[in-house]
Amino acid sequence: MSAGEALVRLEGVTCAYGAGPVLAGADLEIGPRDFTGIVGPSGSGKTTLLRAVLGTVTPVAGTVWRRPGLRVGYVPQVETVNWSFPVTVAEAVLMSRTTGRRLPWPSAAERAEVASVLDRLGIGGLGGRHIRELSGGQQQRVFLARALLRRPQLLLLDEPTSGVDVRARHDILRLLTELNAGGLAVLLTTHDLNGMAAHLPHLVSLNTSVTGRGTPRQVLTPEVLERTYGAPMEVLEHGGMRVVVDPAVLVTPTGARAPISATSSGRDGR
């Protein structure tokens, strides 16, 4: 990707809320068809990096460049949503349509557009439901629908699989893959190394500063993971995929280490 094609470019970005930096010297470039996951432990700066891309956090150092006129869709962490707010699915989705029509009620075209987005995400027919009356996966899709209604060029998602079951996680991953294949750039944060990160084409690992970047094969290695999480982690091969294992869970009841075929650092980076 040439520099001229970038949608967003961060150079040496440092952000701080208090005394110490939450994010230090981060570089990141997102192109039109990129699909990137940001991984790292809690407090590593993932959400701050996302907010720097969004422009809701002002860096104390470094620069954030966005392509002029860039349309960004943002799906926040579900934990930050007020689920008791009196809003139906259709009302929540329609919220992002704040320009153009000023009348409170939606036009026929807007209603059709909302129905189309909901159908596309597999939650058609739920428009009249209150947002709390949905499953975790459906709730996540409501906010994905709200972001998509803006017809974004870049979609940012903060922990999109947090609090959802395995099936919903698969569905969300498949949806995002389809959207990306359709030309939408996707940048997301995730804690889920095996269920999410390992399936993404490109990863950035973060622990205040960037500790690694590349394909899952290049990032999900014992060395990068130890730099990122500050603890030794083992990586297995399963069906051609990397599986990250916390060694603590591989101790048998007798205290002996379970036999595993861990990927050594020498075989990484293929």
Next chain:
Amino acid sequence: MSWLTEPLQFAFFRHGLMVATMAGALCGLIGVYVTLRGMSYIGHGLSHAIFGGAAASALISFNFYIGAGLWGMASALAIGRVTRRRLIGSDAAIGVITTASFAFGIALLGLYGQVRKSVDAAIFGSVLGVTVADVWVVAGVTLAAGVVVFAFYRKLLFTTFDPEVAGVSGVNTERMDALLMLLLSVSILATMKVLGVVLIAAILVIPPVVARMLTNSFARMLWLSTLIGAACGFVGMILSYHLDVSSGATIVLVGAALFAVVFALTGPRGRGRAAGLDHPHDAPAVAGR
């Protein structure tokens, strides 16, 4: 039917009835945004803050609406600014700024006892002493609030529900916050003479809470709360005439009775909906670093 028409033969009552009904509708409308933002306390606080401005205006014989209005706006903007920057929590900001203003009013009362009469009216309200000018003021503010909510419906809703994403989506959330604070302080100012500092908070909170128990839709909650507020004002005024009880207190008691009825009839479902008003969207700026 005479119980309804009998009091209408008095001009002072007709004025009071119109003002109380419009004040109820106005507070019901604005109260939706106030309660959903978890700022129910702000109605209580702002009315007390405006008391300082009312006392100062009376002292220097300045126009009540202008003096107390400017004072209220300054207090509302200060609260909004302190809260938005998350310097301290919204409750703490309201507590500090408004009680200081109220204390200032009390101090003025102590120093210059002659202003006590007009300030007493501001504290307890005086529906039956409503002038034609007051009717026009409340009508104008109610109409203006309706127009603003209609024109900025989508942006106000988005800012109230999810300020961070609203900002990212092109909504000037600071402007929306300031607009809401302006509406709130003007509404309190316009209805303060009628409902009084002490009772105004109840009319800002009860109608939206009752409406919330009845619906899960924001649009329906908005018009239901407005209707409930207007009904409380109307019924409260009629009852106050027949029972010979203070009109402000009767209006609030009608609202409280309606709350109790709806609370009982909607059961756990309604209670569950209203319980959520205790947990407004207030995502910390550093949630999930």
